[in-house]
Amino acid sequence: MIEVVAKLPHGHVFLSGETLECSVTFNHPPSPNHTVSQSHIDVFESLAWASAQIHCHCFTDSKVAKDRGGENVSNFPGTALSVNINEHAKVEVATKPKILFCDLRLSPGQSKTYIYREKIPNDSPPSYRGQLVKYSYKITIGTQRVNSQIKLLRVPIRVLPLCETLMNDAVAMCNDTTEELTPANPFLEIRKKESPLEIALQSLQNITARRNPNSYMITNTWGKVARFCLFKPSYKLGEDIIGTFDFTVATVSCIQVSVSLQCEEKTNLENSEEPKTRIITFGNFHDVCLGYDYTQLILPIPLHVTPDFSTKLVSLTWRLHFEFVTSTNKGLLLPSKEDTEWQAPSEVTVETMVWSLPIKLYSTIPTHVAQGVLSNNVHKLTIR
Structure with a gap:
């Protein structure tokens, strides 16, 4: 018997363009039934070969699969590690398989560890579980014994998107040779040159940290409802969306306000008669605000959602969806400070108005996501 243990030492979350690392250990545990009378050949366990490869499968809704029928994305050469998938799924990304070893022999109690490293292609789609498309x-x-079936161990990982513009700018900065042409100073410490991925992450942090307050006057046919201020338009996973409502400018009574964090999933297929769209809600803020001068919006962004991205198949955008319940009933006007009593009207005629505000959602440092979203980083397979 041989135990195969795959471990992700840096967590299960990676950025597109990042190099992942996975340690694969092959162990031959000692048998309690082992006796001295066994021959030397019987003691050893052997494997003919082992290799590793990254696959990204794209699963689609039946209607999307029908529109996508003529598109050929499964143009990767078949390997022994190919996975059988259903008719509504195709291989979107497949890296070249890397051989870990050939002809491995292990005696009882012996183990051997190999390190598998592979760069996730920059143009890879992110991990995504939508209603129309899933990546x-x-x-x-x-791995395989001689004259035996191939055994597969599948280790799930999550890939976050990295804005293509940020990555292109980072690559351009790394290719800039202006600094290399300047005379070298032998007394200065040589600084390690940053990788494009590190530069792109710094740019992402700068974009999402920049405050740029924007105010919006909310109105309907009867007048002003409120003024809403959003402190910045760009966020990263795990952040809180913070804004304020100012009702002192209102000429129409606002009874309650609701704000939802929503993503819009939309297909991009050219041969489709009409793009298919799905709206998915993640989290809601609700406040009964009658009589308020001000109230604050705090809406956390979950770590398990997928930031903005776009592929040839689907695009994902984010927005804040507002619902205001208003009324022109004069009986809702609150008394002045001199009045000690106020009788609420028995019936109130209300209207509901909706409004959506687009926002930008970016990825964050993978370790932050891995710490917030629990996952098993150790996977095992037993070969008998």
Whole structure:
């Protein structure tokens, strides 16, 4: 018997363009039934080969799959690690398989560890579980005894998107040779040159940290409802969306306000008669605000959602969806400070108005996501 243990030492979350690392250990545990009378050949366990490869599978809704029928994305050469998937799924990304070893022999109690490293392609789609489209990533580790079936160990990982513009700018900065042409100073410490991925992450942090307050006057046909201020338009996973409502400018009574964090999933297929769209809600803020001068919006962004991205198949955008319940009933006007009593009207005629405000949602440092979203970083396979 041989145990195969795959471990992700840096967590299961990675950025597109990042190099992942996975340690794969092959262990031959000692058998309690082992006796001295066994021959030397019987003691050893052997494997003919082992290799590893990254797969990204794209699963689509039946209607999307029908529109996508003529598109050929499964143009990767078949390997022993190919995974059988249903008719509504195709291989979107497949890296070249890397051989971990050939002809491995292990005696009882002996183990051998190999490190698998692979760069996730920059143009890879992110991990995403939508209603129309799903992108799923796995590290597939395959091994085989001589004259036996291939055994597969699949290690799920999550890939976050990195804005293409940020990555292109970072690559351009790394390719800039202006600094290299200047005379070298032998007394200065040589600084390690940053990678494009590190530069792109710094740019992402700068964009999401920049405060740029914007105010919006909310009105309907009867007058002003409120003034809403959003402190910045760009956010990263795990942040809180913070804004304020000012009702002192209102000429129409606002009874309650609701704000939802929503994503819009939309297909991009050219041969589709009409793009298909789905709206998915993640979190809601609700406040009964009658009589308020001010109130504050605090809406957390979950770590498990997928930031903005776009592929040839689907695009994902984010927005804040507002619902205001208003009334022109004069009986809702609150008394002045001199009055000690106020009788609320028995019936109130209300109207509901909706409004959506687009926002930008970016990825964050993968370790932050891995710490907030629990996942098993150790996966095992037993070969008998």
